[in-house]
Amino acid sequence: MEDAWFLAQAKELLAVVRSKSSAPAIVGGSAFTIMPEAILDYIGAEYGVVGEGEQVISSIVADLVAGKEVVRLTDAQTVPLSAAQMGSPRYDQDILSYYHEESGQINMQTKRGCPHRCVYCTYPSLEGNKFRPQDFGAVVDDIEKVQRDFGISSFFFTDSVFNDAKGYYLQFTEELVKRDLGITWTGFFRPQGLGREELQLMKSAGLYAVELGTDAGCDATLNGLQKGFTFADVLEVNKACIAEQIPAAHYVMFGGPDETYETVAEGLHNIEQIDTNVVFAFSGLRILPGTELHQRAIDEQIVAADNSLLMPAYYFSPHIEADKMNEMILATFKKRREWIFPPSEGQKRLTVMRNFGYRGLLWDTLVTYDKGRRRS
């Protein structure tokens, strides 16, 4: 568990804006939508938008300009936007250059929502509990525009799960193949039902690595998180990635619901079977409002019911002591350079690589195959 808290910076940023302008401030976005009242009170903006803001913002601004009364918090979550309403972003040279310089890639989205019910996750409450695909032709038009007008050819798809069970991702990939833009890309993947055939198709469209929401090390803790897949599924997907020489990173959290010292040991043993690929381990789970984990943490007296959660609070299973668990993880993770724990270790390595001018995911450079390096 390592705290990252950005609201103080948001508050400072608002102070800078206020020093230059007397215009009212409207805030929104995913973090804001998770705890709107508490964040609005903390940073002191005049108005907030809960949910998808791209349509409603225009009418708020029009009402403010016309001197009409605007409610402090506008709820834009009641009717999710349709594909036609999810418009193209306005691409700005300065903003794109900043993100490209920092990360080597630009974020894109092909769909919103998630039908899964992982206990700690806010995606379903933020974006709705079913996948809402965008107009794939329009998304690829945006990619083409960013490539043509700004010279950027590397992308990260921020969909909750790229490889949805309905196969929207395959339709989108076919559109990419058809347009043959010569881009490279990656995204968040679910380690289930992802075989060589699907990977081959995506690789032919520019997929160069996958980030896997493996989340836990054994079936008991995968169940505790309500992941809906098993560790055997994880190993199957891992094997397919190796066969296709697509580097994969597994993100695994220890200390969640139903974790015991026995499940930690079993999880570490299982992770030893994740051949070749990268594993990032985390200790403890951030508790966010409106999740099943939040209710469980209240029931188990890990947080008080009236805690706003504005300051990060973490769930650790009552069956383990965090320090002892961390020692167990460290003892295993120090054996391989592509297993990273604690997360600050990964950050240190990334900083060094960035200082040498490397950009992109960077963890993928840790993956090598028997016959040499993996990237063509």
Ligand code: SF4
């Ligand atoms: S963790 Fe991933 S799969 Fe689970 S609910 Fe969240 S977005 Fe969906």
